[in-house]
Amino acid sequence: MEPRDDNHFRQERIGMAASTQVTVLVGAQWGDEGKGKWIDVLAADGDLVVRYQGGNNAGHTLYVAGQKVVLHQLPSGIFHPRQTSALAAGVVINPAQLVAEMHKVRDQDVHLTPARLWLSGRAHVITPWHIHVDEQRESRSKSAIGTTKRGIGPTYGDKAARSGLRVGDYVDAAARARWIQRMTEVEPEFGPLLQRSATAWAAFEAAANALQPFVCDAESLIRTAVRAGKKVLLEGAQGALLDLDHGTYPFVTSSSTGAGGACQSIGLPPRHINRVIGIAKGYVTRVGSGPFPTELQDDIGALLAAKGQEFGATTGRPRRVGWLDGVALRYVVEVNGLDTLVLNKMDILTGLAEVKMCTAYRHPRLGLLTELPWSSDVLSACEPVYQTFPGWSTEIPKSGSMDLLPPEAKAFVAAAAAFCGAEIAMVGTGPGPGDALYKNR
Ligand code: IMP
Secondary structure (H helix, E strand, O other): OOOOOOHHHOHHHHOOOOOOOEEEEEEOOOOOOOHHHHHHHHHHHOOEEEEOOEOOOOOEEEEEOOEEEEEOOOOHHHHOOOOEEEEOOOEEEOHHHHHHHHHHHHHOOOOOOOOOEEEEOOOEEOOHHHHHHHHHHHHHOOOOOOOOOOOHHHHHHHHHOOOOOEHHHHOOHHHHHHHHHHHHHHOOOHHHHHHHOHHHHHHHHHHHHHHHHHEEOHHHHHHHHHHOOOOEEEEEEEEHHHOOOOOOOOOOOOOOOOHHHHHHHHOOOHHHOOEEEEEEEOEEEEOOOOOOOOEOOOHHHHHHHHHOOOEOOOOOOEOEEEEEEHHHHHHHHHHHOOOEEEEEOHHHHOOOOEEEEEEEEEEOOOEEEOOOOOOHHHHHOOEEEEEEEEOOOOOOOOOEEHHHOOHHHHHHHHHHHHHHOOEEEEEEOOOOOOOEEEOOO
16 A cells, blocks of 8 residues: 555644654544544654544544545554554454454555554453443433443443453453353353354454454553654544543543543553644534533534534434534643644534534523533533624635635634634644645645
8 A cells, every 4th residue: 555645734734843742632522523534634644543442432434545434443543554553451342343344444455464553452342242231221221321332331341340351361262261151150141142142242252363463562562652752643532521530421431532541541651642632523513312502403403414414423323413612622621631623624614694602501590600510410401601603605715724714714713712722723624634724834
């Protein structure tokens, strides 16, 4: 595979000093901000791209040679032939699905060798049992979270309970058999499920041999790369508002999606992180249940959903759509120490008479709130307080400088940056890697 011509997306364009070696990229909303594209763009200059949390609940969409590709587990840098990709300890892996994804990228001429793909032996494995438990909990609960039903919560749950299956043990037939034996003893439903879902278990077991050559002490290799001064990009899979601790609990995913999660997943001292970039959209989407104060259940919401093709890349579920939530974004900037923000999909807002940003919430009992409340019940009862901006009908140029934005769009971006306290250095103008306006051009 030829090196891709990504020279014009150099990191210098976004003001990254040559000395910036370790960058964390987080989703700054509830996921689906368009991280896949930006990881792909930023990875052009990198040596190593590491996925630090989540599993195949994620769906990162990118365009390679004009073709749409959705990756669920492999890092979005995998298409850059000079780079190494890693899945670190904080990730959960669905083995059969990962093997299928590896076949998919190989079909697109990606040369996958153990030198180019490191799978952490410490990461945890999603088994058919975990998927079964996720489905059961979701279908039995009256207040379902709206998970992707990929077994994510139960897998992280078993990890915390110290009863999970790690990748290193999974690829060892004897250790895998011991785990299955133990689960049969402690979970009454486990044995019957093994019988009932024999095909799923067979596929699960069969993937072990294909993954075995890639399993290694990924964290040690990553730290060595960092010490050697390699350019490393650490990619989050979901959004910061889905963080297990700092998101809108319980309507969150089961891992640490924020920048701190990267250090914990890899065992990387925080002092090595030079820069944290957040990806947000010019509006907000959310999949699944949970509070969403700026949600639009009107024609504008329907228009943005259709124009922005807001359907889940993993489940195909329609995404809920709303105006930009400045309060939530400012919280994410603060929690993650974002240096830079990307405001993606700004082209989708073109043509609206006016655009809005939420600058406070109004709660029926607590009054005006200027901070994101910790309680999802409180947030659910809040009404948004908006700042309204004139819209623009001139098409946003696909590439070049952010100075080319229509004046109204420029005012909206400037107000969002000032309100959130982070520099907006890039604006997304379309799905392709070149569809972007940069501040420093
Ligand atoms: P889980 O991660 O499948 O357990 O789902 C928990 C919550 O996170 C649900 O609201 C999901 O819709 C949401 N979620 C999980 N992964 C993604 C993602 O990649 N994008 C957006 N939402 C996600």
